[in-house]
Amino acid sequence: MQQVIDRKLYDTDQAEQIARYGPLTDRGDFNYLIETLYKTADSEYFLHGDGGAATKWADKISNQRTPGEEIQLLTDEEALDWCEERAIDGEIVVDEFGHLVET
Numbered sequence: 697m698q699q700v701i702d703r704k705l706y707d708t709d710q711a712e713q714i715a716r717y718g719p720l721t722d723r724g725d726f727n728y729l730i731e732t733l734y735k736t737a738d739s740e741y742f743l744h745g746d747g748g749a750a751t752k753w754a755d756k757i758s759n760q761r762t763p764g765e766e767i768q769l770l771t772d773e774e775a776l777d778w779c780e781e782r783a784i785d786g787e788i789v790v791d792e793f794g795h796l797v798e799t
Contacts, residue, residue, distance in 0.1 A: 699767040711736050717782040726750040741775040743768045
């Protein structure tokens with residue numbers, strides 16, 4: 697997916713995938729959810745969210761909700777929080793955010 701934010705292109709095909717969270721991956725389910733954390737060549741973090749009509753990633757069209765996807769920019773702290781909230785493997789977290797993790 698590509699999305700322009702603040703006149704800058706963010707592209708999931710060009711960025712490094714750091715971690716993925718996908719508790720429900722059946723796209724036929726209103727609650728399906730896949731979130732992927734990426735890092736750009738400029739060391740910026742962004743989250744690609746893809747979800748069913750019952751998730752925060754849903755598109756709202758008129759008075760209906762449909763499956764949707766979006767890219768959301770994250771600070772280093774927000775990216776680390778995302779990893780902690782989703783119990784991403786500790787080795788990945790330390791490799792990526794070791795400067796923010798107390799040991």
